Amino acid sequence: MRNFVENRKYFFLAVNTGFAQSGLPDARCRDFYRERSRHGLHCSIVGNVVTPGGTGSNDVCAEISGAPAWRQLTESISECGALPGIQLASAWQGYQGMKRFVPNAGADPLEEYRSIATSLSGKDARAAFDGLYRGTEFAVKAGFRHVQIHAGHGYLFNLLVDPRLSRHSEFSLEEIRRWARDLAAMGIESSMRISIWAGHPVFDDQCRDQFFSSVAALPVSYVDVSAGFYNINKRLIYPSSSSQISDRVKATLAFASCHPETQVILSGKSALAWDARLPPNVHIGICRDLIANPNFLLDRARGCTSCMKCHYFSRGVSHLTCGQWEPKGN
Template identity: 25%
Template sequence: MHLFSPLTLRSLTLRNRIAVSPMCQYSAVDGRANDWHLVHLGARAAGGAGLVMFEATAVEARGRISPADLGLWDDAQVEPLARVVRFVEAQGAATCLQLAHAGRKASTAPPWEGGGPVAPSAGGWLPVAPSALPFRDGDAAPHALDAGELRAVVQAFAAAARRATAAGFRAVEIHAAHGYLLHQFLSPLSNRRTDAYGGSFENRTRLVREVVSAVRAEWPEPLPVIVRISATDWVEEGGWDVAQSVELARGLAPLGVELVDVSSGGLVPTAKVPAGPGYQSGFAERIRREAHVATGAVGMIVAPEQADHVIRSGQADLVLMAREMLRDPHFPLRAARALGQDGPWPKQYLRAR
């Protein structure tokens, strides 16, 4: 098994084990994909990736990180995404849509505009969360969701999965990482509820399990469901950690999850993250070994030999790449050459092979 071995998830077989990690582009209008998304994602498909994961796509309007995020809460948003899907798939890459809800981290400006909160008077909205605890000091307190609103959130994920099917995606990923809504329910640092969705591990993981079950019920049985988690909050005590991540992953496989995409952090702005090359791969390895589920590794994986080692050494089944793919959309072709493998060159580029 190596970086250019095919990977089969249910009926979907990827041509290699390189995935373009979901990366927000903050370039949508009314949640709709446009030419930027076509060129951005299409270039990485032509560059040889096995799986192209579309950015966090909000299941309801108030679930967007920013007003410029992609969304799939309306049927009118299907065809703009389908246009991009068709092109990406035509280049030989499989497509995956990340279904997301930002929770208390919603209604913010794009990073190049400072990333701060956007007030309702400026086109923003009041974020929602498990508990009325803001992400940062000085932010407005979010609205704590009641039981009826939680049922609506679960149904919003399911409805978005139905639309993703209509758009032609071959996989969906449920975003339960990086301090967004589902992660907020997982961690005791952001979840202070006393009802069935707070307190114990069983209760804190309930919403994730309900969302997974609802999406799996709507998603075609032969196609895979992936879940992204943050393995740890990177706090000394009281937060979500890798032991709980193992336990969660162990319970996701019976619900129909094919792969756990293992990232970390994002819940609190004060976390001290010891970032470095491959700094999260060990989490993917432990979850793979102890939970007996396929995993994806992500985080500062930048060299062909490094990515290949992750697969060959059994740390993960899939390597997800973000910033390196921004720097070099043709990383898979370069990696294939460096590793002595056949790269999936587009016929239009064969003269440069």
């Protein structure tokens, strides 16, 4: 691997595969992660798993529980050498993700996010974190050794932690602080996914440095820097053009440079930046390239070609697939 730096780690970042039945990961899920948890990968993070009592972002999300299927999944990852990780997430009752990548002209989806955030009571915030704690307990018992809170992409924890949206931000950040310390005491890694932009220019210019400083001060093991709110601009979540990827890398490296004591995960088809002189607190997050090629860490010449087939929800199907998996000629 090029750009080797001692203690730099490589992550398979969280993705909602749709490989679940009755809320549990199935054999497809185990095989998917088993194939991608090799070649020196530090951690495979199983994506967008719903907290107990939470709401999925679509109809095929898995929900963490005490079922044996979760232990089977962690074993399929750890037997290949990677740390089993899980991303815990929730939307809210009535949530609907848009299938388009950008909203219709004239729509202002930020107002919906503001409305939902304003409607959340202190009881709602408490219930969300109770679900996180309960989900974390299940995850640890199942053998996960890295737990991520999904506080990006405009999902529930994003609306709770961001003071630009939530009156419960101070409470929520304190709960994450306690959650991360509890995990550290057990020898388990923690991370927090954030969106460095929502995709709304007015909102993105509003006091974000203050919020990011609060995030950087949290005792999580890593901050996983993503971008975009799902119902504002999905292109920021899944950058594909060279300019989008470059902007994402620059913004992440700026965050890392401002907070050198914070361990940061760089994502967004970030392989283009691997040969750069990355700061020592920056680690490599891979998603679509590893989806396309389970051996991407050995063979960087073959990765994601942006065929868009992994965006199964936007395409109206029930699970992830990839054009790279199909036999040639099909």
